[in-house]
Amino acid sequence: MQQYSNSTKPKPAPSHQMDSSSVDSSADVAISESVVNKPTAMRLFSEIPTSRPTTPLLDTINSPADLKPLNQQQLLTLADELREYLLYSAGQSGGHFGANLGVVELTIALHYLLDTPKDKLVWDVGHQAYAHKVLTGRRDRLSTIRSKQGLTAFPERQESEYDTFGVGHSSTSISAGLGMSLALRHLKSDAKVACVIGDGAMTGGMAFEALNDAVQQDADLLVVLNDNDMSISCSIGGFSRHLAMLWESGYQVDITAKGKPKLTHRPEMPLSERRARHSALRDIPKVADNLFKAIGFSYFGPFDGHDLPELLRVLECAKNVSGPVLVHVYTTKGKGFIPAEGDPVKYHAISKILQQPEAQQAQSEATKPVVKKKYSQVFGEFLCDKAAVDNKLIAITPAMEEGSGMTEFAQQYPEQFFDVAIAEQHAVTLAAGMATLDVKPIVAIYSTFLQRGYDQLIHDVALQNLDVTFGIDRAGLVGEDGATHAGVFDLAYMRCVPNLVIATPKDENECYHLLNTCYDYKGATAVRYPRGTGPGVEITKPAQNYEVGKAVVDAVYQAQDSAQNSNSQKLALLAFGPMAATADAAAKALMAETDLQGPAEISVVNMRWVKPLDTQLIDELIAKGYTHIVTLEEHAVMGGAGSAVNEYLLNHTSGIEQQLDIKNIGIADEFIAHGSHDEQLADCGLDVAGVTSQLRRLFAAQ
Template identity: 50%
Template sequence: MANPDAAAYPLLMRINDPADLRRLPRHELKPLADQLRAYVLDSVSRTGGHLSSNLGTVELTVALHYVFNTPADQLVWDVGHQTYPHKILTGRRDRMPTLRQLGGLSGFPMRSESPYDTFGTAHSSTSISAALGMAMAAKHKGEDTHAVAVIGDGALTAGMAFEALNNAGVCDCNLLVILNDNDMSISPPVGALNRYLAQLLSGNFYARAKNVGKQVLKAAPPLFELAKRLEQHAKGMVVPGTMFEQFGFNYIGPIDGHDLESLIPTLENIRQLKGPQFLHVVTKKGQGYKLAEADPVAYHGPGKFDPRVGLVKPATPGKPTFTQVFGQWLCDMAAHDPRLVGITPAMREGSGMVEFEQRFPKRYYDVGIAEQHAVTFAAGLATQGLKPVVAIYSTFLQRAYDQLIHDVALQNLPVVFALDRAGLVGADGATHAGAYDIPFLRCIPNMAIACPADEAECRGLLSTAFAQEHPVAVRYPRGAGVGASVATDLQPLPYGKGEVRRQAQRPAAGRRIAILAFGTLLYPALEAAERLNAAVVNMRWVKPLDTALLLQVAAEHDALVTVEEGAIMGGAGSAVAEALAAAGVAKPLLQLGLPDRFIEHGDPAKLLALQGLDAPGIAKAIEARFPSLVEQAQAALKLVA
């Protein structure tokens, strides 16, 4: 893939690191920002990726690298999907054509990728905690550096952000928290007056005057208290910062996050101040690209597109995704059962709940980026006879593990967890992979785990899960499956029961190899089995495991193979091994799944193939482990033929 036309970006092509940026005269920063925005748009249109959020942080990124001495001064970006301008300005401009591809640039900050990526971020609301740690470390080492956390208004809804604010407000360190506000309406409006107020409040004159006044008035305590209250109330009248001031921060803003003439002087003033500072900037998602400004959700994470035309709907709709199957089931079950309520931690579109919100607005709850609260909130609803369905990505359920155990499972409450993005997720990489839900769920008492093999089973198993009176998780991958026809009824599949999908063809002598498939890897397992003449079992449930079926298959075959798109350690294969051991059955067992390492970003099919989880890889692993059995099974197949 070719680079965007270098001739169109003469200023940007001169910036190979932030030191080059800091050498520019200030009047060239605005044209640089314009070129940077155009370069981001051009690059993302060629590769796909996050767009709206990155268009919104261009000026802020330029200003931060211009004012602060990065990487000695540390920037932490939260959630991290808005760091394309940061990557471009920090020596990775020419690698943008590899964005989110195997072996290429990550879509998120990665410490292993650049010294300017000071902290890996992709799950939200971690930036203030990390930056505070960096700021305190600098103080311990006697270094006069700054740590800056850039956090969005959505990420600020999470409890972890407020825990960090609470801690930071009593720490004496050079920490700056920047609220990148691209959603809340600001009053008074952003403009010249606010620019003046922000620069005044961030200036040394204001800070010195405030401190002198405190020293003078301390001799008269009643006057000191009165002055302090007047200052707080007066400041609260012109800026919405009273809450952050109460945390112990010096609040500055709001200011226009796209106005470099406001950003740079304000940041320069802040850099001279000591102690925790809080800067409130207002930005617009999709800034500078009218189509993204008008619909920032659609342009949040587009695939490849022509920026002159914008996103175009395909002429013929493709196969429904698992997310769409879930969304339709949720609406159908809600129409059937008034007890159903749907909960999402700020992932309405990603989890397929748009139609549900439209049709059942009083039964829809978006709790913000607050996974812990989402799970315990569901538990509270369940205690009162409602049937909550928590739609959550597998990787984000990790953030609510204690609530899952203590608030749901321990009390055996009937909460359904619809785990989207189970398994590998492709371009988003290790931070978003749903690799660990089987191991961390199956060890919890009262919890059940279903693994649908296709779209039809996904709907059926969701109905099964909803019918239970205890917690059940249904895990399904990102994207579409094999295109199985999905019924329109709400008929459940049998609870805790699998099925034999292929019998080995053989003469009278014994059956050789059986593959036990969990989830969508059933289909590559079936393909491999055709080559090997192996039996295939669609297990459907990791917990409760269909032990009766397992022991029957074990008795009839010489070796067993488990296949799952999840971590091998503690996964479904481990459940099979444990069940066999408990029954006193000794049988050769090969476990195939995700290895004990983080899997990088890239095309999902390529990633599965690299892990040996496509049909050729499964067949190759079985042939390597059980060569004589494969030979006998294939010989038997020839006899049948």
């Protein structure tokens, strides 16, 4: 269902909102053919199309060069068609949603005005790059995004010459763009560089480092700040308040045809309010006095990021201003799709629309899947339960409140909850500072993002042996988000750090109790758990503490076949985390193969701890005559948990390891492409079939 709007609605600010109207901004823009003074109203949608919409103009755009002959009215029509196509495609593939709808007009304007790929367009994070993919020759493949062998979830250099820099983690675009600008200067090229960064990503420390250096280098660099008052959830902090002040002032730093700044009222402000504010111009905080100008950028804005004629005028002038330039535009996340505008957090990303609503309603209760808790929910449940009995608990997240399962905790214990925005380094050191006093901080962070706070983990937490707990979510492969978000290196980079204890729960119940164990432990600890749901194990309460460094033998299987019974070979499967279930299934499958000259006995061990390692159990297995030791982990083999076992066997078993066959099963030395989690496991040989096959080959080679 579509609707029409005669006006755009600017981004919501904390205490001020106004309706905006269309503005004739065409005077300083060179648009081919006729110039339209009053843009056609933007189309609004309330439902996601389930069949491909008719997009005759969009269908002619196979590269940014195809935009150049279009007149302004055609560009506006293109924006409507592109937005509708994004709605349809997202419904088919799932994926990031709201941010992409919010940059339709901006993406068209940038590709219209820049000469890409000669000019370099750098996107931050990539949540907002779907429209970019459509306009750069990937329209008909967009429905494959995030699926195996389909388009990647984020810009990737190997995918297109228009993807100038691979992204996935935030706050990198200005640094990368500055690098390109300085390289182009060295090469004496006249190509331009433009970076698009969101207000949420701008809170990352390296974004400010890059801004500072851009001024130092006097680089020709255009930074477009896409301000939608959101990262994934609402943007927070002093920077967000600063942007809100620029909006609420009612003024903007406009840009003249010669690229000069001019302080004016924002055009969508009612005339009566403009007159009322004019007399007080000298007494209010002016947008001319802002953070960006203060450090040396030429600042222009804020402008309506959905007013395409205005964007064309402003960016055409700004791209020709020398030195570092920042254009501040405000957009609405989910723009054009009414439900997403109303709930941008919910519509940050969506799942595939697999059925029509009627079919979903008709689905019988018997066929509905059993509801299992996500590991992030287990973490959030633990936080609430523990805070109820310990008011020293402090929870910290770098802008991942919803994703980390902390929403309920934040509501129940607002004074014990700290969202520090996209600032992982700061989050870790903030916790370290708290731990020097009489509180107990827990840092909720994704494995892939903890990489960004590695120095702080070593220097600020572990070196000082401070009492900080890390809840490490998204550990292991993460499916459709691909290699940029995979948490497959954390064991390697953590277990080499002194004073750090590392736990790997196999299911939801164990995750809950290991969180409690690590919280109660006096020192630096980490609990790593995967994305998504567990196997459905019920959590037993109250919370208990496990013995630190103590593994558990989950099962021992004896061979039933006479040939295997006479075999002296014994296999120990040392499984870390959720691989315990895979190890158990593989052991059963292996023992059921009567034609295999396999082991007479298999022990499935839930190792539970990577550091300290249960070396006593390893010694006991060897003493019992186990001839084969195989480790399993959803982590890189190099430096992982299996390597920890190897190191112990090499250095502490007095040569007895020479009598052992040792194998590490994990992820090879390569980045794993996106696809479903099950597909990724199969590609790595980490599903039950893959593990069983590797074990079969191990004994077949005897």
